[in-house]
Amino acid sequence: MIDSERVIAIIPARGGSKNIPQKNIRPLLGKPLIAWTIDLARHIDAIDRIIVSTDCGDIANIAEAHGAEIHERSSHLASDTALVIETVLELSQWLDRAGESARYALLLEPTSPLRQERDVLRCLRRLHEQNLDSVATFKPAELNPHRAWHIDDDVPRSYIEGSVPWLPRQQLPVAYQLSGDVYAFRRDRLTPSTPGMLFGHAGAVMVSGKHSLDIDNECDFCLAELMARELQHDQVTP
Numbered sequence: 001m002i003d004s005e006r007v008i009a010i011i012p013a014r015g016g017s018k019n020i021p022q023k024n025i026r027p028l029l030g031k032p033l034i035a036w037t038i039d040l041a042r043h044i045d046a047i048d049r050i051i052v053s054t055d056c057g058d059i060a061n062i063a064e065a066h067g068a069e070i071h072e073r074s075s076h077l078a079s080d081t082a083l084v085i086e087t088v089l090e091l092s093q094w095l096d097r098a099g100e101s102a103r104y105a106l107l108l109e110p111t112s113p114l115r116q117e118r119d120v121l122r123c124l125r126r127l128h129e130q131n132l133d134s135v136a137t138f139k140p141a142e143l144n145p146h147r148a149w150h151i152d153d154d155v156p157r158s159y160i161e162g163s164v165p166w167l168p169r170q171q172l173p174v175a176y177q178l179s180g181d182v183y184a185f186r187r188d189r190l191t192p193s194t195p196g197m198l199f200g201h202a203g204a205v206m207v208s209g210k211h212s213l214d215i216d217n218e219c220d221f222c223l224a225e226l227m228a229r230e231l232q233h234d235q236v237t238p
Helices: 033-042 057-065 084-097 117-129 218-236
Strands: 007-012 049-054 069-072 104-107 134-140 149-152 155-158 176-186 202-206
Touching: 007 033, 007 084, 033 049, 033 057, 033 117, 049 057, 049 084, 057 069, 084 104, 104 117, 117 134, 117 176, 117 202, 176 202
Parallel strands: 007 049, 007 104, 049 069, 134 202
Antiparallel strands: 104 176, 134 176, 149 155
């Protein structure tokens, strides 16, 4: 809880993954990928319930073994084209029917296993203290949009009209991107027309990006192992 307000952590984890088979339960340094997110959520006192939304029995079994509840996701929300907001809306409606009173929720995707507890709490506090509808973590953009291009019929043109992509980095406007680590939001302000996880009166929490990684392919998984080892080393080194 935060000031007597209940908090639910939602972890979406579908079974299908084309780039990495069984990605969400593949071991990362010996622990299933989804367990990294569940274990972090269990260590955060402000979180009252941890619910994994999945269509896969193997994911459900592992999630339950690590202390999460299970929501059985509808099959049409387990496709490559389904949006995460659709899963969040379905789960939130399921919670309402069950009488859950929690106003606040966190979306913690299992493909970002190295998020930090402090960043989760920063998002939650900002949501609560500033009466926002949603909050998300952001990091410096990997590619400044002023250096992006359109290619139409093999003809390049600047993605942003009038931009000068040749400027030194220091002279370009500062740009950010969603880090994918944390989304915090008000459940009671979700509607069927909510377009995505950052909606309404929104806020940003800046992170360095050092621990931000969205695992999508084998290279990402190898990088996650390196980052996790470095993180563990930093935690045990005095």
